[in-house]
Every structure is written in structure tokens, then in C-alpha cells.
Amino acid sequence: MTKRVYNFYAGPATLPLPVLEKAKEEFLDFAGTGMSVIEISHRSKEWEKVMTDATNLIRELMGVPNDYKILWLSGGASTQFFMVPLNLQLPGKAMEYVSTGGWSSKAIKEANIYGEVKIIASSEKENFSYIPKDVEFSEDIAFGHITSNNTLYGTAWGYMPKVPKDVPLVCDMSSNIMDRSIDVKDYGVIYAGAQKNLGPAGVTLVIVREDLLNRVPEHTPTMQKWKIHAENDSLYNTPPVFPIYVCKLALDYMKEIGGVKEINKRNVKKAKLLYDVIDSSDGFYKGHARKDSRSLMNITFTMSSPELEDKCVKGGTARGLIGLKGHRSVGGMRASIYNAMPFEGVKELAEYLKEFQAENQ
Amino acid sequence: MTKRVYNFYAGPATLPLPVLEKAKEEFLDFAGTGMSVIEISHRSKEWEKVMTDATNLIRELMGVPNDYKILWLSGGASTQFFMVPLNLQLPGKAMEYVSTGGWSSKAIKEANIYGEVKIIASSEKENFSYIPKDVEFSEDIAFGHITSNNTLYGTAWGYMPKVPKDVPLVCDMSSNIMDRSIDVKDYGVIYAGAQKNLGPAGVTLVIVREDLLNRVPEHTPTMQKWKIHAENDSLYNTPPVFPIYVCKLALDYMKEIGGVKEINKRNVKKAKLLYDVIDSSDGFYKGHARKDSRSLMNITFTMSSPELEDKCVKGGTARGLIGLKGHRSVGGMRASIYNAMPFEGVKELAEYLKEFQAENQ
Numbered sequence: 001m002t003k004r005v006y007n008f009y010a011g012p013a014t015l016p017l018p019v020l021e022k023a024k025e026e027f028l029d030f031a032g033t034g035m036s037v038i039e040i041s042h043r044s045k046e047w048e049k050v051m052t053d054a055t056n057l058i059r060e061l062m063g064v065p066n067d068y069k070i071l072w073l074s075g076g077a078s079t080q081f082f083m084v085p086l087n088l089q090l091p092g093k094a095m096e097y098v099s100t101g102g103w104s105s106k107a108i109k110e111a112n113i114y115g116e117v118k119i120i121a122s123s124e125k126e127n128f129s130y131i132p133k134d135v136e137f138s139e140d141i142a143f144g145h146i147t148s149n150n151t152l153y154g155t156a157w158g159y160m161p162k163v164p165k166d167v168p169l170v171c172d173m174s175s176n177i178m179d180r181s182i183d184v185k186d187y188g189v190i191y192a193g194a195q196k197n198l199g200p201a202g203v204t205l206v207i208v209r210e211d212l213l214n215r216v217p218e219h220t221p222t223m224q225k226w227k228i229h230a231e232n233d234s235l236y237n238t239p240p241v242f243p244i245y246v247c248k249l250a251l252d253y254m255k256e257i258g259g260v261k262e263i264n265k266r267n268v269k270k271a272k273l274l275y276d277v278i279d280s281s282d283g284f285y286k287g288h289a290r291k292d293s294r295s296l297m298n299i300t301f302t303m304s305s306p307e308l309e310d311k312c313v314k315g316g317t318a319r320g321l322i323g324l325k326g327h328r329s330v331g332g333m334r335a336s337i338y339n340a341m342p343f344e345g346v347k348e349l350a351e352y353l354k355e356f357q358a359e360n361q
Numbered sequence: 362m363t364k365r366v367y368n369f370y371a372g373p374a375t376l377p378l379p380v381l382e383k384a385k386e387e388f389l390d391f392a393g394t395g396m397s398v399i400e401i402s403h404r405s406k407e408w409e410k411v412m413t414d415a416t417n418l419i420r421e422l423m424g425v426p427n428d429y430k431i432l433w434l435s436g437g438a439s440t441q442f443f444m445v446p447l448n449l450q451l452p453g454k455a456m457e458y459v460s461t462g463g464w465s466s467k468a469i470k471e472a473n474i475y476g477e478v479k480i481i482a483s484s485e486k487e488n489f490s491y492i493p494k495d496v497e498f499s500e501d502i503a504f505g506h507i508t509s510n511n512t513l514y515g516t517a518w519g520y521m522p523k524v525p526k527d528v529p530l531v532c533d534m535s536s537n538i539m540d541r542s543i544d545v546k547d548y549g550v551i552y553a554g555a556q557k558n559l560g561p562a563g564v565t566l567v568i569v570r571e572d573l574l575n576r577v578p579e580h581t582p583t584m585q586k587w588k589i590h591a592e593n594d595s596l597y598n599t600p601p602v603f604p605i606y607v608c609k610l611a612l613d614y615m616k617e618i619g620g621v622k623e624i625n626k627r628n629v630k631k632a633k634l635l636y637d638v639i640d641s642s643d644g645f646y647k648g649h650a651r652k653d654s655r656s657l658m659n660i661t662f663t664m665s666s667p668e669l670e671d672k673c674v675k676g677g678t679a680r681g682l683i684g685l686k687g688h689r690s691v692g693g694m695r696a697s698i699y700n701a702m703p704f705e706g707v708k709e710l711a712e713y714l715k716e717f718q719a720e721n722q
Contacts (some may be wrong), residue, residue, distance in 0.1 A: 001389065001390045002387075002390050002393045002394065002395040003395055004395050004396070005394070005395035007394060007396055007400055007401075007402075009405075011402075011599065012399060012400055012401065012402060012403060012602060013400065014396070014400050015397065015400055018649060020388065020389055020397050020400075021389070022400075023388065024385055024388040024389060024405075027381065027384065027385040027388065028365075028381055028382070028385060029362045030364050031363075031364045033363065033365060033366070034363040034365050034366035034367070035368055035375070036376065036381050036680065038373060038376065038381075038561035038562070038607065039368055039373055039374065039375050039376055039381075039561075040368075040370075040373065041370040041371075041372075041373060041684060042562065043375060044370075072439070073603070074435040074436050074440075074563065074586075075435050075440075075584060076435070076598045076599055077434050078583070078584050078596075078597070078598040079436075079584050081583075082584065083584035083585075086582075099532070105363065106583075109583070110582050110583065113580050113581075114583060116364065123543050157458040193599065195599055199401075200399035200400075200601060200602060200603055200606060201399070201403065201599045201600065201603075202563045202600075202601030202602060203563075203599060203604045204379075204566075208471065219474050220474075221442070221443035221447075221471050221474060222439070222442075222443075222467075222470070222471065223436060223437075223439050223442075223443065231376075233469070236375065236439070237437045237439040238554065238556055239435055239562065239563075240562055240563030240601055241373060241436070241556075241562045241563060242561055242562075242603050242604065242607075243559060243563060243603065243604075246399065246603075258491045260688065273714065299658075316651075318589075320395065324400060331542065336722065337578055340402070
């Protein structure tokens with residue numbers, strides 16, 4: 001078997017090794033059924049237990065209040081980009097978005113199909129290198145929308161925007177869900193593609209306050225209504241079985257190691273290691289995100305030339321530190337260090353970056 | 362490890378054991394990457410090869426002409442129920458459906474959102490026990506739609522309906538794709554949730570003739586346009602990685618055993634074994650589907666009382682023949698014997714049914 005590498009790709013991302021080992025171990029015989037988990041009926045009691053457990057673990061780890069529904073849907077966050085405005089639109093009321101990167105731009109594009117969209121703050125003019133300050137949503141709008149972490153640019157919200165009491169705040173948490181403790185009550189809807197911080201690609205977590213389920217227009221395709229999925233405990237149609245199952249194993253693991261508080265402690269420590277390398281490099285590495293807007297998940301930086309960056313990426317690959325090439329929107333390099341990235345991987349990367357600087361400056 | 366059972370559930374369904382073993386074997390280290398297949402980037406060359414291979418295998422095994430696109434989407438056939446009328450609607454033109462069971466009823470419901478739907482034939486009055494004869498679609502309609510196999514009722518189309526040259530025929534093949542050779546050119550669009558005959562739940566195959574990609578209205582959410590997925594080789598957003606990967610392994614296996622022709626030969630033999638038990642039972646077992654409309658995939662039958670049926674289902678479970686309870690729409694029993702169900706499983710079931718009759722009549 002090839003030596004296990006450290007995977008710094010932006011997603012699909014690394015998963016905890018014990019989770020992968022457990023999935024492998026029981027792959028041919030799930031829960032004593034004599035079948036693989038990908039063969040069992042989604043109406044069987046064994047499968048219902050997987051979904052109930054996964055849902056209860058989200059509720060427990062994130063502290064989701066009882067008046068919120070937890071849904072496991074397919075289609076990725078890209079599908080929620082239109083399902084959010086479709087399900088939350090109110091006739092004659094605007095939808096307000098904050099533009100902080102490529103993903104929020106995509107969300108805004110889809111919302112335009114459903115009504116008036118107002119971009120109330122944007123960092124686009126400075127290549128999305130920061131989170132706008134003092135953001136305040138208006139009274140009397142359908143909803144407000146933010147993207148809590150911006151994978152491409154390496155920024156994250158470090159404060160809560162001001163939201164009028166009756167306005168639901170919607171948040172795309174795809175790239176940093178559970179990277180820190182949050183108060184779910186601050187949000188009307190939280191959504192997240194699983195493939196960065198929760199599990200494998202193919203399933204999307206949606207947490208939605210119950211009173212928001214009834215806004216959706218009647219003549220909407222069944223599969224596009226959160227309400228239908230909520231009423232059917234995400235079993236209206238055959239769910240993406242294996243991705244949900246692996247999320248459940250990963251959530252078990254997160255609970256075992258101490259929950260979100262412990263995960264956050266580790267994340268802060270991991271991110272500091274890399275930001276310290278950047279900040280003490282005398283400009284050899286230039287961080288893209290402003291210090292007050294730095295992400296714990298995606299560390300973006302550039303160097304003095306594309307040739308040097310390329311050399312650094314290749315040297316990393318040779319040492320088993322893979323996926324370090326930055327997204328084209330920022331260029332340079334990006335290290336994605338999601339919840340499941342072990343401290344050892346980040347430590348190896350930090351050491352490599354210091355060595356690389358010593359040899360190449 | 363528990364003894365492997367024979368799984369007669371309607372789906373998710375049994376998969377070939379060598380496919381499961383291969384997936385297990387390489388689960389921690391895919392293609393020498395030092396990562397699990399669920400961890401690798403969907404933009405990596407290793408992943409692109411999986412998708413290209415899966416697509417090429419579909420093209421080869423089904424004989425898909427070059428002017429058809431092959432898409433791997435999420436959301437199940439239930440999502441295609443609205444994506445079909447959305448992508449194929451033509452202003453002022455009707456959409457014609459044949460109503461042959463629960464799934465086609467659901468497809469019809471979604472189409473009603475997009476325009477005038479005409480049900481040109483239906484077997485609903487006789488509890489969907491047959492496929493209507495001499496079906497002929499009208500000139501000058503947006504498209505015609507059929508469901509090739511009806512999972513709940515155990516019926517399948519045994520002939521091609523008449524379709525005017527310029528009308529695209531759309532077919533939901535979720536429950537019998539590749540159970541026999543077809544001529545793809547007879548169809549404008551073929552779609553199938555993977556979890557019965559292709560692989561695990563979480564991915565849907567859509568085969569669409571290229572000239573049909575441009576009908577979709579411009580102001581449609583990006584994720585709902587086949588055209589976008591076609592232009593991006595199903596990589597517009599992160600695809601459901603693991604389900605596609607297992608489909609690829611299953612397609613490799615199907616090719617290895619001789620392709621669709623051989624699979625059909627085995628399916629005919631398997632189905633005959635069970636229909637012969639029913640037909641020679643002197644009415645102890647009553648087949649639900651008319652003989653001319655029988656499915657090769659789902660064998661539905663009832664007995665003289667629910668108590669007897671229940672006893673038979675329980676006796677089967679005790680022998681490792683599981684999932685035999687019929688759907689509530691027909692009652693009684695149902696044996697789903699998809700492509701991957703081994704002959705030995707069907708043989709054991711046939712023997713059990715004969716024994717059960719001898720002991721209980």
C-alpha cells in the first residue's frame with residue numbers, strides 16, 4: 001500500500017483515518033445484515049438508525065434547537081444556491097446578500113431568478129481579501145445571506161452581522177461548518193456540502209427553522225421543497241446512502257475526540273502554525289487574506305513569482321504534501337486544513353515551508 | 362462475519378460480490394494516491410479517469426451514439442421527474458405521458474407544473490397490472506414519456522410505442538436499465554437512478570441527445586440545466602464521488618461477464634424460474650402482472666391471505682432470502698431480481714416457494 005499522504009485539497013478533503021478504517025472493516029457486512037451498507041434498503045430499520053443517529057449527532061454537536069429541522073439532501077451547496085431563494089422568497093420583498101467570494105457570487109446569481117437581490121456589502125474590488133465590517137441587514141426583507149468561510153480566498157467571518165429580529169439569516173457553511181462553536185439560533189437556515197468538513201461528497205446538510213418551511217410556493221417541484229424533505233425525514237426519495245453513512249461515522253469520531261470545542265482548539269492551533277510561518281517570512285510568503293479576516297480552514301498565500309510557487313507545490317507533492325496549488329482566482333498556494341487534517345500534517349507543511357524559504361530566498 | 366444473504370429488496374439493491382470486494386480492497390488507497398477514493402479531489406487526474414471510464418463503459422455497453430451526452434447527476438430519478446419537462450418544454454406544445462404505475466404518476470405530477478400534460482394511455486383502472494397496447498404518441502408535442510419497468514407492479518414494456526419522427530421519447534429506466542439490449546437511437550432521453558441496476562444510491566444516469574440540450578429556458582437555475590452538466594462533463598459542481606466510482610466498478614464487471622446480451626440471457630433465465638413456480642402453483646401463487654407485461658426485474662404475486670403471505674416472507678427471511686414483502690400498492694410479495702442478483706439466489710427462492718406451497722396448501 002502507498003504511504004498515506006497529507007491532502008491539502010480544498011475538497012473533497014481528507015477524512016479521519018479511523019473513520020475510513022471502520023467503513024472498510026464493515027463494508028461487506030453492515031450491522032450484521034449480511035449485506036453492504038450500500039445494498040440495504042433505505043426503508044430498513046438498520047438504515048433508519050444510521051440516519052437518526054447522524055441527525056442526532058448534528059443536533060448534539062452543534063446544539064441545534066428542537067424547532068429546527070435537520071435535512072440530508074443531494075445536489076451540493078450549488079443546489080441550495082437556488083433552493084434558498086426559492087424556499088424563502090416573500091412577494092415584493094428583497095433578498096440581501098453579502099458578496100465575499102466565488103461561492104457567494106454563485107449564490108447571488110441564482111437568487112436573481114427569484115426576485116430583487118441587494119448586495120449590501122462586497123469585498124470584490126480588493127479581490128475578496130477581507131470580510132466587510134459592520135454589515136447590517138435591512139428591516140422588511142425576505143432574508144439575509146452570508147458565506148461564513150470563503151474557500152477560494154481564505155477568509156472567514158469573525159463576527160456576526162446585525163440582523164433585524166424578524167429577518168432570517170441564511171449561511172453557507174460548506175467550508176467551515178463545525179470549525180468553531182456557533183449559536184444556531186442566530187440563523188434561520190444553515191447549509192453545507194459535506195465534502196469539506198463533514199464527510200464525503202454527495203450529501204448536503206441543511207438546518208432550517210421550522211417556521212420557514214411554509215413559505216415555498218405551492219407549484220414548486222416536489223424535490224425542491226425543504227418542507228417535503230422535512231416531513232419525510234429526508235427519506236422522500238432514496239437518499240445518498242453511503243455519503244450519509246460516512247458522515248455518521250465522522251460525527252461519531254468528532255464526538256469521541258471532544259466535540260466542536262476541542263475541534264476548534266485544534267483548528268486554531270493548526271492555522272496559527274501556518275500563519276506564523278507566513279508572518280515571520282519577511283514577505284517571502286504573502287498572505288492573501290487580511291489578518292482580521294483569516295480563515296481557519298483555507299490558508300492562501302503567494303510568493304514572488306509563479307515559477308517559485310510551482311517549485312514549492314512540486315516539492316510538497318514529492319514529500320507527500322499534496323494539493324497545495326492555489327485556486328486560479330488568487331493564484332499562488334492554498335493549504336486547506338479542514339477539521340479532519342491532523343496536526344502532524346500541518347506541522348510537516350510548516351516545516352517544509354520554512355525549509356523551502358531557507359533554500360530559495 | 363454474518364453469512365451473505367440474498368437481497369430481494371426493490372432498491373437499493375444487491376451488487377456483485379467482486380465489485381464490493383474490489384471497493385473494499387482499495388478503500389484506503391485509491392490508484393496508488395495514498396488516499397481513499399472519497400478523499401481525492403474531483404479535479405485530480407485520477408478522478409477524471411474514473412468518470413471518463415464510467416462514461417465510456419456506458420457508451421460501449423449500451424451502444425450510445427456519439428451525438429448523445431452521458432451525464433452523472435444527483436437527486437435521483439425523482440429530480441429528473443421535474444428536470445425532464447423543464448429541459449424539454451416547448452411553448453404551447455403538450456407533453457404526453459403513459460401512466461403505468463406509481464413512478465410514472467409522480468413524473469406526471471411534476472410535468473403539470475410546466476404546461477399541458479396529456480395522459481394518452483393508462484392501466485390505472487386495473488391496478489397497473491399491464492402495459493397498455495398499441496400506444497401511439499401524437500405529432501407536434503414537446504415529448505413523449507414512458508416508464509420502461511414498473512417496480513411496484515412488476516410490469517415492463519415488451520414493445521416500442523409509435524413515436525412520430527420529430528418527437529423525442531423520454532424513458533425512465535431506473536428499474537431495468539441494461540436488463541436487455543435496446544437501441545438508444547429510439548430515445549431522446551433515458552434516465553435512471555443507479556441504485557437498482559447500476560450501482561449504489563446517490564447518482565442518476567442521464568443520456569440525452571445533444572440537440573435537445575438547448576430547449577431549456579434561460580432563467581433556469583444553473584444546476585437544473587442538463588446543458589450545463591453536459592458542457593462540464595458532469596463536473597460543474599462536486600459530483601457524488603463514491604456512487605459514481607462503484608458504478609464504474611459494476612460496469613467493469615458487467616463488461617467482463619459478457620455485456621448486456623449475456624446479462625439479458627441470465628435475467629430471462631432467472632425470471633422464468635420464478636414465473637414457472639407461480640404458473641405451476643395451481644393458483645396458490647397469483648401473479649399480479651399480466652403475462653404479456655411481465656417484468657424481468659420485479660416479480661409480484663399474492664396468496665390467498667395476508668397471514669399466509671406474512672408467514673412466507675418471514676420464512677424467507679429466516680433462510681437468508683430477505684426483502685420479499687410486496688409494496689403496499691399491490692400487497693402480497695415481491696422478489697426484485699436485478700442484474701446483480703445471482704442465479705443461485707433465485708434458485709434458492711424458487712425452491713423455497715415450492716416447499717412453502719407443499720407445506721401450506
